[in-house]
Amino acid sequence: xxxxxxxxxxxxxxxxxxxxxxxxxxxxxxxxxxxxxxxxxxxxxxxxxxxxxxxxxxxxxxxxxxxxxxxxxxxxxxxxxxxxxxxxxxxxxxxxxxxxxxxxxxxxxxxxxxxxxxxxxxxxxxxxxxxxxxxxxxxxxxxxxxxxxxxxxxxxxxxxxxxxxxxxxxxxxxxxxxxxxxxxxxxxxxxx
Amino acid sequence: xxxxxxxxxxxxxxxxxxxxxxxxxxxxxxxxxxxxxxxxxxxxxxxxxxxxxxxxxxxxxxxxxxxxxxxxxxxxxxxxxxxxxxxxxxxxxxxxxxxxxxxxxxxxxxxxxxxxxxxxxxxxxxxxxxxxxxxxxxxxxxxxxxxxxxxxxxxxxxxxxxxxxxxxxxxxxxxxxxxxxxxxxxxxxxxx
Numbered sequence: 001x002x003x004x005x006x007x008x009x010x011x012x013x014x015x016x017x018x019x020x021x022x023x024x025x026x027x028x029x030x031x032x033x034x035x036x037x038x039x040x041x042x043x044x045x046x047x048x049x050x051x052x053x054x055x056x057x058x059x060x061x062x063x064x065x066x067x068x069x070x071x072x073x074x075x076x077x078x079x080x081x082x083x084x085x086x087x088x089x090x091x092x093x094x095x096x097x098x099x100x101x102x103x104x105x106x107x108x109x110x111x112x113x114x115x116x117x118x119x120x121x122x123x124x125x126x127x128x129x130x131x132x133x134x135x136x137x138x139x140x141x142x143x144x145x146x147x148x149x150x151x152x153x154x155x156x157x158x159x160x161x162x163x164x165x166x167x168x169x170x171x172x173x174x175x176x177x178x179x180x181x182x183x184x185x186x187x188x189x190x191x192x
Numbered sequence: 193x194x195x196x197x198x199x200x201x202x203x204x205x206x207x208x209x210x211x212x213x214x215x216x217x218x219x220x221x222x223x224x225x226x227x228x229x230x231x232x233x234x235x236x237x238x239x240x241x242x243x244x245x246x247x248x249x250x251x252x253x254x255x256x257x258x259x260x261x262x263x264x265x266x267x268x269x270x271x272x273x274x275x276x277x278x279x280x281x282x283x284x285x286x287x288x289x290x291x292x293x294x295x296x297x298x299x300x301x302x303x304x305x306x307x308x309x310x311x312x313x314x315x316x317x318x319x320x321x322x323x324x325x326x327x328x329x330x331x332x333x334x335x336x337x338x339x340x341x342x343x344x345x346x347x348x349x350x351x352x353x354x355x356x357x358x359x360x361x362x363x364x365x366x367x368x369x370x371x372x373x374x375x376x377x378x379x380x381x382x383x384x
Binding site for chain 1 (some may be wrong): 205207208236365
């Protein structure tokens with residue numbers, strides 16, 4: 001395959017990625033701020049760690065350092081407009097829960113709620129943080145996972161025929177998976 | 193939406209994720225080792241940093257620390273079997289380039305080649321590493337990006353109608369995107 005060469009920043013080679021809505025308690029305002037983040041990754045199995053990248057300039061970054069906990073919420077494709085709206089508003093001047101009439105579910109191990117509309121969410125306690133370039137990698141230890149019944153197989157794999165996860169492509173584009181494309185090339189080792 | 197609560201590790205809530213094939217020079221064996229990694233994330237825009245998680249026990253981890261550089265290669269859906277095969281073999285006892293007849297492209301800024309079959313790849317120099325749980329987060333500074341002509345829009349977004357990226361779901365399942373699902377809910381802020 002012939003290739004064109006370009007400088008870093010010229011294309012979003014790392015998308016599509018799942019949209020992850022990060023929830024953080026805003027104690028001063030008695031609400032919870034929710035913001036979409038696409039730069040996330042599992043970081044460890046044992047202990048179970050999940051990392052999110054936030055710019056130190058963001059309101060959510062400031063809140064996470066105060067509360068020391070956050071929830072990560074995953075949306076289906078039909079909620080692309082919600083993800084977009086959460087990204088446009090700032091928690092500094094808007095109570096997004098009120099403005100977008102978000103239904104919340106109380107945390108089980110945290111004081112931070114999750115989004116009721118999410119098909120999966122994880123409750124995380126901030127374990128450590130690393131300054132990396134222009135972002136901070138916030139490392140959360142997963143305490144509990146909440147999932148909508150029927151959305152994951154017995155072996156823990158998302159059932160694409162039941163649920164179309166929201167994928168972000170960069171710029172203002174979103175898409176989802178093709179359930180018909182699901183396949184199992186072998187029974188072998190897993191990429192990590 | 194009602195939710196079921198479970199312990200961490202019970203489900204792959206963080207998939208689907210792009211399969212990223214990491215290439216690292218094996219200087220002692222005069223070859224390059226390629227291994228699929230799904231736990232990756234962009235980490236910074238300026239400087240452009242990309243992170244990959246590897247267990248310290250892996251052969252690739254050992255090689256990256258020796259060479260200080262790696263390539264990240266992204267495959268289309270039709271190459272799921274290749275990703276699976278790369279994950280099954282170990283570079284410790286197998287020259288995967290030879291065993292799988294991989295066609296390589298020489299690096300432009302690195303001594304590490306990329307996979308000719310990849311639709312996108314990035315050349316990375318190891319900048320720093322962080323021990324996080326049972327993994328190491330290896331932070332690469334992106335030097336150059338190579339893409340197949342026509343696979344990305346002028347604004348840098350992957351053209352799903354041209355290219356079906358390989359997504360990993362956990363266990364032995366793979367899928368791709370649904371080009372028909374592509375949409376632009378607004379022209380607003382981007383998730384990050």
